[in-house]
Amino acid sequence: MKKKGEMKKVKIVEDKVNPENDDPWSWLVQKGIKPSFLCISIFALLVRVAIGLHPYSGANTPPKFGDYEAQRHWMEITLNLPPRDWYRNSSVNDLSYWGLDYPPLTGYQSYIHGVFLETFDPDSVALFTSRGYESYLGKLLMRWTVLSSDVLIFFPAVLYFVLVYRGMGQKSDVAWHVAMILLSPCLILIDHGHFQYNCISLGLTTAAVAAALSQKDLVASVLYCLALNHKQMSAYFAPAFFSYLLGRCLRNKNPLLEVSKLGLMVIGTFAIVWWPYLHSKDAALGVLSRLAPFERGIYEDYVANFWCTSSMLVKWKKLYTTQSLRIFSLVATLLTCLPSMVQQVLSPSSKGFLYGLLNSSFSFYLFSFQVHEKSILLPLLPLSLLALEEPRSLLWLTHFAMFSMFPLLHRDKLVLAYVALYALFILLYFAPGGPGGRCNGSKTLDHSQKTKKGWEFLSSIAFHPLVTGFFFLCSLILHVIYLTMHPPNKYPFLFEAAIMLLCFSQFVLFTLYFNSKQWMLSKHPTSKNKQKKLV
Amino acid sequence: MEEQESPKTPVAIAQLVWFFGIASTIKLLLIPSYHSTDLEVHRHWLAITHSLPLSQWYSDETSEWTLDYPPFFAYLERFLSAFAHLIDPQIVHLHDGLNYKANSAIYFQRISVIVSDLFLLYGVYRSTQTLASFKRNLIWVLVIWSPGLIIVDHLHFQYNGFLFGWLLLSISFLAQGRDVMGGFLFAVLLCFKHLFAVAAPVYFVYLLRHYCWGGVVRGFTRLSVMGAVVVAVFAAAYGPFVYHGQIPQVIRRMFPFGRGLCHAYWAPNFWVFYIMLDKGIAFFLRKFGFNVLAPAASFTGGLVGDASPFVILPQITPMATFIMVLLALSPCLFKTWRDPRPRLIARSIAYAFTCGFLFGWHVHEKASLHFVIPLAIVAVESLExxxxxxxxxxxxxxxxxxxxxxxxxxxxxxxxxxxxxxLMWFCFSAQFTKNVSMKAGLQADKKAAQFGLKGSSRCAAEKGGFVLDWVAKSYLFGVLIVEIWGHFLHPYLLGDKFPFVPLMLISIYCALGILHSWIWQLKRIMILA
Incomplete structure (x- = not known):
C-alpha cells in the first residue's frame, strides 16, 4: 500500500516537473473516473456494434449451423416450454439438436431475450418452424441482446471493480486499465462476432471479484454463484474464490459462523436459481447430467491444453475409458490448483486473490475435462484485471489467446475483425502516455524492485525483445501460412496442431510464472503487513 | 509562426499515427456495413477508366453512373484500377462488373478509402505543426476522429477524407504565407472535385491582395506566376481532353443542372425555409378557397426535381442561387480585400463553403463537412x-x-x-481550464505563441471555462427530441401517415443551427478583421 502511495507521489512530482505533458489521456481523466469510464465504454460499445456487423458462427451453414443457432434455439425452447421441460428430451424438445446444456440462469436469460425477439420478430422464435431461422432483423435483434447484456452486466461490473481497485497508480492509468478490460479483443470477438453471452458470466464474476476485494464476502459469494449458474465454466474460478473466502473466514474471530454464513448464502442462491428443478431428485439430476457432457470426450478440436497437446504422443482416448480419464483430469486439475489455493488459505490478500483466479483458471484450462478454445477467456479476465501489475503478460497472453482461437474465428469468417481488433488492442496498449508504452523501458513491474532480483532477471529474459520477437515472428508466419496455404493431404490439421503446440508452450510458461508470482507475494508478508499498519 | 518548429516532432508524429491507427481500425471494422450506391458509382468509374481509352471516359453510357468528377479524380480512379485489376479483374470489367458486389470489390474499395485518408493525416499534421501539443491533439481528435467523415466516407462511401487532406494542406500553406503553394494545391483540389470551387472567390481575392498586390511590376510578375501555376494545373488535368476534343462533353457531365434545387433529402439549408414558406402559403390559400395547383413533383423526389415545384413563390434558377451565394459571400470578400491576413484565411474559406451550402443549387447534406473540417483548425483558438x-x-x-x-x-x-x-466536451473543458491555470505561470519561450490566447483565457477565467448557455443547451436538447420523435414516437403515434415529416423536421431543425453558424461566422470574421 505504501509503495503505491510513493509511486503516486513520484508521478505527481514528475507531472510538476513536466507541466507540458504530452499525455493524450489527461483531458480524459481530469473530470474523474466515472466520466472517463463513460467515454471509454461508449467507445467500447461502438467497437462491439461494429463487430456485430460481421458474420456469426455457422451463418448459412445448415443443418447444424453454430452457436448463434444454439442460442436462438434456446430462446425458442425457453419461450415456448415451461422451465421443467427445458432440459428434458420430449417430442417438442429434441435435445440432440442444440439441447440446452448450460445452467438454469442461461435458461432464464434466454427466456427474457426470447420475449424481446418475439415482440419484434415472432417468426424467429416460433416453436419448430424457426429452426435455422436467419434474417437481417433476426441477426440484428440477436446482436442487440448481447450488446444489452454487455451494457447491463459487464460494464457496470467493470466500473465497480475499477472503483474498488483505484487508489493505485496514476489517475490516467485508470483510463488505460478500463480500456484494457473493456476492449479485450478475445471477449469482444467471441461474444459479438462468434456469438455467445460470456459477458454475463464474466461480468458477474468481475462484480464478485470487486465485492470480494471490498470485503463484502457475502455479496461476492452470491454474485459468484450467479456466474456459476449462468455458465458452468465459471467453475474455473471456484478454487480461488473458495480458498480466498475460506482464508478470510479463518482469520476471523469466529470462523465457523463466517463459513456457515457463506454456506447459507451459496445454498440459498442455488436454491432460488434451481427452484423449478428441486421438486424431485430426477429433475435435478437430469439437469446436472446435461451440464456435464462427458460423452463428448476429454478434448475437442485443437485446443491448446495438456490433453490435446499430449495426445500427439499418447492416444488418451484410445488407451483409457472416459471414466478413468475423468478421474485423471480431475486429479491433475486439483493438483495444479493446489499451490495457489494453499497460498490463499494461508495468507489471503487482494493481489493474491487475483493471481489465484488466474492460476486456478489456467489449471482448469490446461487440465480439466472437455475444454474449449473459447475457455481461454476465463484466464484472460483476471489477467486484464491485473493489467496494471502485469502489463506485458497481458499483452503476451492476449496475443496467444487470440492466436489459439484463430482457426475457430477463421471458420467463422471473422479474420478481418480479428486483424482490426488485434491492431486496436495493440494501439490502445501502447497508447502514448499509458503504462504499456512506458514499461518498455527500464521501469519494470513496480512492486518487485528489491526483493525479487531473481525474478526480475528471469522476466527480463522472458520479455527480452529477441525472445518475444522470435515467438511473435513464429505466430505471424503461422498466421500467414494458415491463411494462404493448404495443409498436406496426409495431415489435414497440421497447421492447427502447430498453432496448438506454440500456444500450449506459452500457456504452460504462464502458469508456472503466475504461480510463482503468487507465492512470491506471501514470501514477504511480514514486511507488507508492517507497511499496511504504517499506512 | 515558424519559431516553434517543434523539437518533439518524432513524438508528435508517433501520436498522430496513433490517433490515425485507432480511427483506421474502426474503419476496418465498419467494412461490412451498409454502403450507398456510391460504392457502385466508384466501382464503375474504376471500370470506365480501366477499360476505356481516355477519349471515351466522359462519353460512356454503359451504366447510369457516368463519370461526373473532374479529370484528376478520373486519373485517381485509373491509378486505383491498376491495383483493383490485380486483385480481381472483374471489379474493373466494364460490363461484367456492373453491380458486382463480391467481397473482393467491397474490401478493395473500402480499404482504398482508408489508405487515401493518409492525405488527410498529412494535411492535418501540416496545419497543426506549429501548435502546442495539447491543441494539436485536440484538432486531431476533431478531424481524424470526425464522425461526419466516418459516416460519409466509410459507411456511405466516398473519398472526402482524401480531398480534405488537399484542402487542409492548401490552408496550411496559406496560413504560413506560402501563397503560391496554397494556390497550387487549391487548383489541384478543384481538378479533383469541382464542388470546392465555392471557395474560389475567396482564394482569388486573397491571393490577389496578399500575394500579387504592391507595385505594378512586382504585382504583374506575381500575378503571372500565380496564373501560370493555375493554368499549368488545369492544363495537366484538362489537356488530354482538349486534345481529344472532349471538353464540351466533360463540362456537360460535370455540371448537371438538370437536377433539382434540392437533393433527395433536403440538405439543411436556406431553401428548406423557402419551400416551407411556399407550402405554408399554398396550404392557407387552399384553405381560404383559392384554386391553387398542387405541385407536380414532390421535393423529396430528388433527381426528378427539374420541374418547377413552387406554387406561389417565384421559381429558383441556378443563376439565382449563384447570385445569392455571391451576395452572401460579399462581406467576407470585402473584408479579405481590405485586410488579407493569413490567420483569417481558414475562417474565410470555411465561411465561403457555408454560403455555398446554405444558398447553393442541389446541395448535398454531405457538403456541410466542407466547412466543419476547416473550422476544426480554428476551433481551439478561443472559447467562443x-x-x-x-x-x-x-x-x-x-x-x-x-x-x-x-x-x-x-x-x-x-x-x-x-x-x-x-470527447469534444472533455477536450474543450480541459483546454479552457488549462488556459486559466496556465495564465499564472506562462513560460518565457511560450509567450509569443500564447499572445493570441491571452484574451480568450481571460474570458475563460471570467466565465468559468467551457459552459454552454441555455439557448445552446436547449437547442441540443431539441436535437434529441427531433430524433426521438422521428424514430420512435412518429411511427408509433401516426403510423404510416406523413412519412416525410421526420426527415423534414431534421432538415428544418438542422438548418436553423447551420443558419446560426453562418451568421456567427460572419460576425466573427467582421470582428476579427
Whole structure:
C-alpha cells in the first residue's frame, strides 16, 4: 500500500516537473473516473456494434449451423416450454439438436431475450418452424441482446471493480486499465462476432471479484454463484474464490459462523436459481447430467491444453475409458490448483486473490475435462484485471489467446475483425502516455524492485525483445501460412496442431510464472503487513 | 509562426499515427456495413477508366453512373484500377462488373478509402505543426476522429477524407504565407472535385491582395506566376481532353443542372425555409378557397426535381442561387480585400463553403463537412470558437443521420455522435481550464505563441471555462427530441401517415443551427478583421 502511495507521489512530482505533458489521456481523466469510464465504454460499445456487423458462427451453414443457432434455439425452447421441460428430451424438445446444456440462469436469460425477439420478430422464435431461422432483423435483434447484456452486466461490473481497485497508480492509468478490460479483443470477438453471452458470466464474476476485494464476502459469494449458474465454466474460478473466502473466514474471530454464513448464502442462491428443478431428485439430476457432457470426450478440436497437446504422443482416448480419464483430469486439475489455493488459505490478500483466479483458471484450462478454445477467456479476465501489475503478460497472453482461437474465428469468417481488433488492442496498449508504452523501458513491474532480483532477471529474459520477437515472428508466419496455404493431404490439421503446440508452450510458461508470482507475494508478508499498519 | 518548429516532432508524429491507427481500425471494422450506391458509382468509374481509352471516359453510357468528377479524380480512379485489376479483374470489367458486389470489390474499395485518408493525416499534421501539443491533439481528435467523415466516407462511401487532406494542406500553406503553394494545391483540389470551387472567390481575392498586390511590376510578375501555376494545373488535368476534343462533353457531365434545387433529402439549408414558406402559403390559400395547383413533383423526389415545384413563390434558377451565394459571400470578400491576413484565411474559406451550402443549387447534406473540417483548425483558438464548433459539429453530424437509414447502422451513427460530443466536451473543458491555470505561470519561450490566447483565457477565467448557455443547451436538447420523435414516437403515434415529416423536421431543425453558424461566422470574421 505504501509503495503505491510513493509511486503516486513520484508521478505527481514528475507531472510538476513536466507541466507540458504530452499525455493524450489527461483531458480524459481530469473530470474523474466515472466520466472517463463513460467515454471509454461508449467507445467500447461502438467497437462491439461494429463487430456485430460481421458474420456469426455457422451463418448459412445448415443443418447444424453454430452457436448463434444454439442460442436462438434456446430462446425458442425457453419461450415456448415451461422451465421443467427445458432440459428434458420430449417430442417438442429434441435435445440432440442444440439441447440446452448450460445452467438454469442461461435458461432464464434466454427466456427474457426470447420475449424481446418475439415482440419484434415472432417468426424467429416460433416453436419448430424457426429452426435455422436467419434474417437481417433476426441477426440484428440477436446482436442487440448481447450488446444489452454487455451494457447491463459487464460494464457496470467493470466500473465497480475499477472503483474498488483505484487508489493505485496514476489517475490516467485508470483510463488505460478500463480500456484494457473493456476492449479485450478475445471477449469482444467471441461474444459479438462468434456469438455467445460470456459477458454475463464474466461480468458477474468481475462484480464478485470487486465485492470480494471490498470485503463484502457475502455479496461476492452470491454474485459468484450467479456466474456459476449462468455458465458452468465459471467453475474455473471456484478454487480461488473458495480458498480466498475460506482464508478470510479463518482469520476471523469466529470462523465457523463466517463459513456457515457463506454456506447459507451459496445454498440459498442455488436454491432460488434451481427452484423449478428441486421438486424431485430426477429433475435435478437430469439437469446436472446435461451440464456435464462427458460423452463428448476429454478434448475437442485443437485446443491448446495438456490433453490435446499430449495426445500427439499418447492416444488418451484410445488407451483409457472416459471414466478413468475423468478421474485423471480431475486429479491433475486439483493438483495444479493446489499451490495457489494453499497460498490463499494461508495468507489471503487482494493481489493474491487475483493471481489465484488466474492460476486456478489456467489449471482448469490446461487440465480439466472437455475444454474449449473459447475457455481461454476465463484466464484472460483476471489477467486484464491485473493489467496494471502485469502489463506485458497481458499483452503476451492476449496475443496467444487470440492466436489459439484463430482457426475457430477463421471458420467463422471473422479474420478481418480479428486483424482490426488485434491492431486496436495493440494501439490502445501502447497508447502514448499509458503504462504499456512506458514499461518498455527500464521501469519494470513496480512492486518487485528489491526483493525479487531473481525474478526480475528471469522476466527480463522472458520479455527480452529477441525472445518475444522470435515467438511473435513464429505466430505471424503461422498466421500467414494458415491463411494462404493448404495443409498436406496426409495431415489435414497440421497447421492447427502447430498453432496448438506454440500456444500450449506459452500457456504452460504462464502458469508456472503466475504461480510463482503468487507465492512470491506471501514470501514477504511480514514486511507488507508492517507497511499496511504504517499506512 | 515558424519559431516553434517543434523539437518533439518524432513524438508528435508517433501520436498522430496513433490517433490515425485507432480511427483506421474502426474503419476496418465498419467494412461490412451498409454502403450507398456510391460504392457502385466508384466501382464503375474504376471500370470506365480501366477499360476505356481516355477519349471515351466522359462519353460512356454503359451504366447510369457516368463519370461526373473532374479529370484528376478520373486519373485517381485509373491509378486505383491498376491495383483493383490485380486483385480481381472483374471489379474493373466494364460490363461484367456492373453491380458486382463480391467481397473482393467491397474490401478493395473500402480499404482504398482508408489508405487515401493518409492525405488527410498529412494535411492535418501540416496545419497543426506549429501548435502546442495539447491543441494539436485536440484538432486531431476533431478531424481524424470526425464522425461526419466516418459516416460519409466509410459507411456511405466516398473519398472526402482524401480531398480534405488537399484542402487542409492548401490552408496550411496559406496560413504560413506560402501563397503560391496554397494556390497550387487549391487548383489541384478543384481538378479533383469541382464542388470546392465555392471557395474560389475567396482564394482569388486573397491571393490577389496578399500575394500579387504592391507595385505594378512586382504585382504583374506575381500575378503571372500565380496564373501560370493555375493554368499549368488545369492544363495537366484538362489537356488530354482538349486534345481529344472532349471538353464540351466533360463540362456537360460535370455540371448537371438538370437536377433539382434540392437533393433527395433536403440538405439543411436556406431553401428548406423557402419551400416551407411556399407550402405554408399554398396550404392557407387552399384553405381560404383559392384554386391553387398542387405541385407536380414532390421535393423529396430528388433527381426528378427539374420541374418547377413552387406554387406561389417565384421559381429558383441556378443563376439565382449563384447570385445569392455571391451576395452572401460579399462581406467576407470585402473584408479579405481590405485586410488579407493569413490567420483569417481558414475562417474565410470555411465561411465561403457555408454560403455555398446554405444558398447553393442541389446541395448535398454531405457538403456541410466542407466547412466543419476547416473550422476544426480554428476551433481551439478561443472559447467562443470552441462553443460554436461544439454546436456546429453536432448539428452537421446529426444532419448526416438520414444517409444511414437502415436499422443495423442506427446504433453506430448514434454512438459515433455521442462519442464525438463527449470527447469534444472533455477536450474543450480541459483546454479552457488549462488556459486559466496556465495564465499564472506562462513560460518565457511560450509567450509569443500564447499572445493570441491571452484574451480568450481571460474570458475563460471570467466565465468559468467551457459552459454552454441555455439557448445552446436547449437547442441540443431539441436535437434529441427531433430524433426521438422521428424514430420512435412518429411511427408509433401516426403510423404510416406523413412519412416525410421526420426527415423534414431534421432538415428544418438542422438548418436553423447551420443558419446560426453562418451568421456567427460572419460576425466573427467582421470582428476579427
Amino acid at each position: 470558437d470552441a462553443k460554436h464548433y461544439f454546436l456546429l459539429s453536432i448539428v452537421s453530424c446529426y444532419s448526416l443521420f438520414p444517409l444511414l437509414h437502415e436499422a443495423q447502422e442506427y446504433p453506430i451513427k448514434v454512438l459515433l455522435l455521442l462519442l464525438h460530443s463527449i
